Amino acid sequence: MFNRFKKAVVVLAALAILPAVANAQTSRIGGMAVPGDYVKDWSGIYTYVSEVGNVGNLVYGELGHVVSPGFTTPVDRGVGAVLGNLWDGRYGTWAIHMREVSPALGQGIRFSNFSDASSNPGQFGFDPNFNGTEAFDVQWGRKFGTTSFGVRLNKSYGQFEGDLFTLGGGATTNLEFDVDNAGDPNFFRNVFGLGAGVGFDMGPNSNLQVSGLWQSRTFEVSDSTGVTNYENDGSTTYQLAARWMWQWQPNVLVVPVIKIYNFDLSTKGALLTTETNTLSGWSAGLAGNWVLGSNDLFVLGATFASNKVEQESGIFDAGFGSGADPGTIQETIYPQVFAALETHVNNWLTLRFGANKGVFRAVEVDDSATPANYTVHNSPFSMALGAGVKVGNLQLDGVLNDNFAHNGLFFFSGVSQEAVASRITATYAF
Secondary structure, three states: OHHHHHHEEEEEEEOOOOHHHHHHHHHHHHHOOOOHHOOOOHEEEEEEHHHHHOOOOOOEEEEOOOOOOOOOOOHHHEEEEEEEOOOHHHHEEEEEEEEEEOOOOOOOOOOOOOOOOOOOOOOOOOOOOOOOOEEEEEEEOOOOOEEEEEEEEEEEEEEEEEEOOOHHOOEEEEEEEOOOOOOOOHOOEEEEEEEEEEEEEEOOOEEEEEEEEEEEEEOOOOOOOOEEEEEEEOOEEEEEEEEEEEEEOHHHEEEEEEEEEEOOOOOEEEOOOOOOEEEEEEEEEEEEEHHHHHHHOEEEEEEEEEEEEEEEEOOOOOOOOOOOOOOEEEEEEEEEEEEEEEEEOOOOOOEEEEEEOOOOOEEEEOOOOEEEEEEEEEEOOEEEEEEEEOOOOOOEEEEEOOOOOHHOOOOHHHOOOOOOOEEEEEEEEE
């Protein structure tokens, strides 16, 4: 028993560190279960593009997300760097991201401990697209006096084109989407994205950040006979975001945030039949970041949100046994409350936990196919645990398995065969 206890201490020591806030990463946010917009962290550069010029120099590795027990290789891995010292910084800061999966809109990863990495609250506050053929994602930023400016360019593209005569066809087929994944290509669209952001230092204790992300998401299924044709009838996806970081007191940072987002999933068939499908929403909230003691952190906040599905294809299911039918789904959260704690056990060991709770949540469904109308009220709850380790200049963060505090690892508890961490990220700052 004592040997098992010693092994448990070793495991925690090997998995638990909160690096300095400026050098944290996506797994830090995941281990706190709070929207990343409300916490000062370098991973905010994916939404607030102007911040790329304020990060410094670092190399990071997204070591992946373990989907479930039995998966031998994690998914959603990547390596990237933020380089502010190229050409001695004369031409700004450059960021390069290499991933196996295109990230969710405004995020650095595709999956998280809550299935989808989107920071938008609610069941329908997610990014519905998946593309495993990201070509590139680059960012540039620079600070001009009290103003910071940044831009982002990314592309994900998959295509199959060929003669399917050997398959009994005879027609030339053209597929333009992530062809390595089966399913409706409407959810596996190619992506071309642009982003821009600006930040203003409004005084010694205040900074305003405004950002816009725009993406063209397209797909096409066609052949030379003209019989088969299925493509997007709408391609525009966008997100507008703004946050204000106000150092109200020496130990209190206040962060109000507002975001608007839209995904167009409309389609067009062979007979020019069109079906309009959109997923849109907004969120607005306020959070406080309290420094406790010398360097611990407590986050408490609330955000109001609304997500709306308008669909003619019946591509989204509200749950509750209703099925995916044409109509509308309106989700309202008023509000979602979130809280998290990070505490430094020593100079290399930090533990964290957090949760979010939809205090009042309503899902109103107008099913035009049945027809049926109903409203469901509930209060969903999510919680996460996080830990990490610092080895020299290399910092590791992990989102721990929910059962870790009770079961630990299989090799010393004999209980759980699940991965100790669902996601791990490494960062080397220099």
